[in-house]
Amino acid sequence: MSSSQRNPKQISAEEESAMQVEAPKLKIRLKQPEQAELSESEVKKMFVAIEENDVKAVRTYLSQKNVHPDTLFKTNVFEENTFTWGALHAAAYYGAKGIINLLMELNANVELQDTWYKGRPLAWAAFGGKFGHLDAAKLLIEKYGADKKAQNEHGQVALELVYEQTPEWEKVFGVTSVAKAAKPSKSKKSTDDIVSPKPVPKDAKPSKDGKEGKNIVTIPANPLVGAFTELYKLVLNHKDKTGRELADIFLALPSKEEYPEYYEIIKSPMSLQLVLSRIKSGHYKNVDDFDREFQLIFENALIFNEDGSRVNKDARVLLKLFNTRKKDVYASYRLVANPKAAALDKGDRQRVATHTSGHITYQKGEFVQLNDPNKTILLIERLETDSKNNKFIAGSKFLRPEQTLQVPGQTFYEQEVLKTSGEWEFDFALVDRKVYVQAHKDYVRGRPINFDPKDVYVCENRYSETGKAAYLIKDWKRVYTTDPLPTPVQPYPSPLKLPKFEVKNISTVYDPSFGPRKGFAMLQSVTIDTEDKSFAMSLGTETFAHSVFVRQQVSTITLVPLLAPQLSPIQQQVGLSVFQNGKKLSPSGLVALPASPTIGHHVYTVALSPGQNTIDIWISAQVGALFQGGGPGGKTETQQFYVFIQRSGV
Structure with missing residues (x-):
């Protein structure tokens, strides 16, 4: 049989391929184990x-x-x-x-x-x-x-x-390093990375310790982050003559277990680590916000630690370092210390020694009162003009007691003002006249000759606008970054004994950031009673702050913020938050009163802390015209009420 002849039983390759049938695919669904939640x-x-x-x-x-x-x-x-x-x-x-x-x-x-x-x-x-x-x-x-x-x-x-x-x-x-002090980069190749090196500003300065390039500024995409980080490093790396790093103790907050009294005294704790996390997260939107919180680290240390202690001394050194260097750092990043001033046409600013208004010359170290709604008192620390001949002043601001949040019943001198932290900038055109501020120890010993008595003020406290509290100034040498100019004084035969008075119209005293007071209160009252029934009171809400004293033996109170009856239709949408010394409290129950059975009122059981207990109540709702006989809606209204509770020694 020739090779060309085929066995009928043989199958060609083509036929075999055509006869192949793909095996059916089986779809198997595996049961996934259920995911349980961790406790x-x-x-x-x-x-x-x-x-x-x-x-x-x-x-x-x-x-x-x-x-x-x-x-x-x-x-x-x-x-x-x-x-x-x-x-x-x-x-x-x-x-x-x-x-x-x-x-x-x-x-x-x-x-x-x-x-x-x-x-x-x-x-x-x-x-x-x-x-x-x-x-x-x-x-x-x-x-x-x-x-x-x-x-x-x-x-x-x-x-x-x-x-x-x-x-x-x-x-x-994969980023090319920026050139460092007098050492140009060997690579001329640029990078298209998002994180590209930025030019070094001409006014960058080497560090005092001579370490090459340590304080050279690389301007990042966000100049705020760059400036804040540079100031943070400046303070963090500061050493004394022995090489000790002063900032170490300020890195973290004290342990709440080991130092519970710290958190009783310090209402707004702050640490370098917390500031750094906020810098990195973009929390600070302007220079003033950063300044307040950074200074708060050291202000808290001055409050809690005794004069003469190492921590107190270190805090003073670092606070002075920060306030001395921050202006140059902000200038190198083209930043302004006050967001309000940023809205002004700054042009090319130049520092000057004096400004003149009429026939009166103003200079650094003088106190002035501004013709603004708050009649602001300012110690001039800086004077500037721009290319359009606009004039500006900046310095330390003083507040009157009624411009601060104070405990009802707290007393002040008749002409008292409180010094704030930070630098504030204003248009020079707002200056009304010169005034003078004396420390209490000087105020009682003599009267400035060249000033009307109504333009002379006494100061013994500084006011923390972040912590909303006043603190006695113990060392006036550390208070000012610019010393006030001396003025002739007529001594009194003997030191004055100054009487103190309560702040007038305490119901109108509030921080402007709380917003204007409304013609209605979303709380009809705040009721308080103690566990031993020795105290029970319903506090009206026509004023936003009350001071309460209870017996020394009282450890727990019951607090009920009663919603106004007008809120009944929208009570489910009402936002209510209660804080004790900054810590949010959870309601322990709900109660309805016979007079308004359709409204549920939250009940809070408050364990009193040593010292003053600040109860901070926030309420918000879209009230619309509910208090005028209409319906709800519109913008959300927010109101805030305070109750200051202290235990007496009786």
Whole structure:
């Protein structure tokens, strides 16, 4: 049989291919194990394990209840903010590389965003620790492909969140280093990275300690962040003659367990770490906000620590350093110290020695009263003009007692003013006349000859506009950054004994930031009674602040803010928050009264703290015309009420 002849049983390759039938694909749906929620205790333990880089423990928590690695958990890691973040964010923040590898093995999303500022794990690695976690960032970028150019909601990339952008950090992010003091970069090639080096300003100055390039300013995309970071570093790195870093004790807040009395005295705690986190997150929108909180760190230390103590002395040195250097730093970043002044046409500003109005010359170190609604009193510390011959003054501001928030019943001298922190800038055209402010010890010993008595004021307290409280000035040598000019004084035969008076019309005393008082109160009253029934009172809301004294033995009070009956139709939409010394309280019950059975009123059980207890009540609602006989709607109205509670010694 020739080779051309085919066996009938044989099948050609084409026929075999045509005869092949694809096997049917079976679709099998595997039942996924249900994901269970971790208890609050388990979540806390898991995040402690993440911080400690305990891979075994974290794997156990995730696997036992089949928790997805991208699950977001609520946290208040910075105390002031509550937001949600994932295990990968925390691992990056703590530099826990073992946990990062574990989570990525479990298919975690390397670009997962938190709910704070939409930050990603790479941003948290840059933000964490004192100098960031370089190894964790390198791992996320090189092994897991994290996006180096990803931005948070403020437009910041991860590299901008690093405390100090060293060459090692820049190498990981592929950024060319900026040239440092007299050492030009070898590479002429520019980069198109989002985080590109910025030019060094001409007026950048070397550090006093001679370290090359330490204080050279690299202007970032956000000049506020750049200026605030430079001032932060300036204070953080300041050393005394022995090489001791003065700022170490101000980095973190004292332990609440070890120093409970600190939080009884200090109503607005602040630390360098907290300020740094706010700088990085874009919290500060202007220079004044930053100034107030940065100075608050050291003002709190002066209040809590005795004169002569090391902490008190260090706080004074760092506060003076900050106030002395901040003007030059802000100027190098083209920033203004007062947002109101930013609205003015600044042109090219130049400092001058004097301003003249009529035949009167004004100079640095003089006190003036302004012709503004508050009749502001200012110590002139700076005078400027611009190219359009506009004139400006800036300096320390003084407030009258009725312009501050004070405890009802607190007394003041007739001509008393309180000094504030920070620098305030005004148009020179607002100046009305010269006045004079004396420390109490000088005020009682002699009268300035060249001033009308009504233009002479006495001062013994400074006022914290952040903490809303007044504090006795113990050392006048440290009060001013610019010393007042001396003036001739006619001594009294003997020191005066000045009487004190309560602030007149206490019902009208409020901080302007609370908004204008309305013609109605959304609370009809605030009732208070003690657990031993020794005190019971209904406080009217025609005034927004009351002072209450209870027996020394009282440990708990019951407080009920009674909603106005007009709010009955919208009571479910009424917002009510009650705070005790800054801490939000949760209601312990709900009560209805016979006079208004359709309205439920929240009941609060308050455990009194030592010293003064400030009860701060906020209420908001879209009241519309409810109090005028109409219906609800319109803008949300907000009102605030205070009750100051103290235990007497009786």
